[in-house]
Amino acid sequence: MTAKRLLILAHAPSPNTERLREAVLAGAREIVGVEIVMRAPLEATPADALAADALILGTTENLGYMSGALKDFFDRSYYPCLERMQGRPYALYIRAxxxxxxxxxxxxxxxxxxxxxxxxxxxxxxxxxREEFVEACRELGMAMAAGLEAGVF
Structure with missing residues (x-):
């Protein structure tokens, strides 16, 4: 049986948002048996999303919208993923x-x-x-990976 794959797709343009992304990664890595892949949205491809069993999306709030980088990923991936990822579990965090x-x-x-x-x-x-943002992201990564590993989603 192959390991489930969790894709962390997070835009991190500042030191603090980078800390959030790294905390998600660290939390996810605490769970054995789940393959963790982290990509910046501008580097990610539709194949990255299609290969994932679950995703964590991270974005900044930019002028009341998701980051342009995450929007770019969705623009490039929407149609390749549209009919092939229905029901895929995801979680979202936003630095606003x-x-x-x-x-x-x-x-x-x-x-x-x-x-x-x-x-x-x-x-x-x-x-x-606030420093508690970092711990919440670590817990998010751990919870998503644990849910995958346990077959909850």
Whole structure:
């Protein structure tokens, strides 16, 4: 039996967002038996998404929208993935300087079209930086990998 694959697809343009992405990765790596793949959205391909059994999406809030990098990934991957990834589990985290609602809505619009399945409410890290954002991302990575490993999704 081959290991399940978790794709972490996260835009990290700053040291703090890089810390969030690295925390997701560290948490996911705590679970043995799951292959973890991390890609920046501008480097990721439709094949990366198609090979994943679950995804964690990370984005910044940019002018009330998802990051341009994540949008670019969706633009390049939407049709290659459309009919082949229905029901795929995903989770989302957003680093939002404001409320994150527009970024959440923009991602959820795309994943609804793809018919992916959210496995938890998005994590939205609002306002000034707080260290507890890092721990929440570590827990997210661990929970997604554990869910895959246990066959929950």
């Amino acid at each position: 300087g404001n409320d994150g609602a527009g970024a959440r809505r923009s991602v959820e619009t795309v994943v609804t079209g793809l018919r992916w399945r959210a496995v938890q409410e998005p994590l939205i890290f609002r306002g000034p930086w």
